[in-house]
Amino acid sequence: MGIPEGSLFLKKGDLLFLIIVLIGLVTFMLVRFANFSAEAKNVEVKVDGTTKLEVPLKQSTARIYSVVSSEGSLSFIIDKERVYVLESTCKDKLCIKEGAISRVGESIICLPNRITISIVGEKNEVDSTTY
């Protein structure tokens, strides 16, 4: 009525359309982010700074993994949501002495082999660890 024919001013129907488009987009984004923030804990293995393996911390049965780098190799076990190194070709064996890790943010570092094993996940108790 008050709006002249052909005007660019938004009508009720246009506004509704806009709102529907925006709601759709927001829902889409929320669903995407929700998928990311699942509370899953993963075991992430990096060799010389590059991620080589990422597997869930929760396994139905104990699993042993072998990791090979240009410097040597090690094997670690994921058992009852804990991770520890079983064997390593390194000299100092600090990775074995390190013991088991189980919380997000914790990691085992084998310097001579340039291998890191970390527990990663959205819900981290600590941002980093000083040692």
Place this chain on the structure above:
Amino acid sequence: MFMKGNVIFVARISTLQNRIKIIVLVVLIILFAFFLFYRANNTYVESQIYSMNTIMEMKIWGRSANDVADKISDLVNQLNTLFDDYSPYSEVSRINSNAGLQPIEVSNDTLQIINLSKDYYNLTKGKFNIMMGVVSQLWGFKNNSYRIPSEEEIAEVKNLINIDDIIISQNTIYLKKKGERIDLGGIAKGYTLDKIYKILEESHINSALINFGGSVLTYGDKEWKIGIKNPRGDGIIGILSVKGNNFISTSGDYERFFVENEKRYCHIFDPDTCKPPTVAVSATIVGENGAETDVYSTAFFIIGKSSEEMADSAGVRLVGFDSNLDTFGNSGGLSIFEKR
């Protein structure tokens, strides 16, 4: 009449279509701008570097995160070529191999870190001493062939740890006696973190978390949760909650050590005895300067519980553990620490 009505109807549809087109266009432009802005400000870079005989893990959030990560990598690799005494070509190794022979021309960074180390020697009443390299070598920590030296050997080596034997003249450094050895292991990480902090300050980033072989730099306006490694067990022994920009460094007897006759011998030595100290198993310092934090963690690990007052006067926060894993520290440190 019929013709006219039809024409009006067509005109209405075309204006409606135009309006929809414009709305869609505007929405898309806004979303695209928002997306670009979001992406630029939420750039996140995570990377690992193996350097200085340890690992650096960095997480950087913000517009120039990629640039900053590259700059940090370059810096760390460059400083490594100066400070790493495991590499025979580093400036420090050249100073050491020319001990008692001739002065060596060094870069600004090497001059700076050695001057700084001399200052900290005085501030810690001699407990932090970069001349302990020869002691570490005697106990086999430089080549992984650990052994307990005899008292005679220890007495002999005590003649080679005098900080005043480091002669600095213009841009050269000279060690007076053959066998003397500079070891920057107790300060190099902290010094590097100080230089990284400068890079971060001059860049467009929101926050960053750098962990350099256990020494941590938190950067950015938020509360950070930093775990302290359990010195005698799995995982962490407790959590530090720190706000904003902080340097956090820990010295402990659990990283590099050997056990003989059920006794533990670690890689840090008390300059007064040239033996590993036994009063603490770990000491963590939170401070506003990387080198300082690094240095005091070593000194207070050696001194143990009685370093609480020194921590206060140095203006740093201390959390340490004795051999029973009982906590010690100053009020600044204990107030931000929660044992689990």
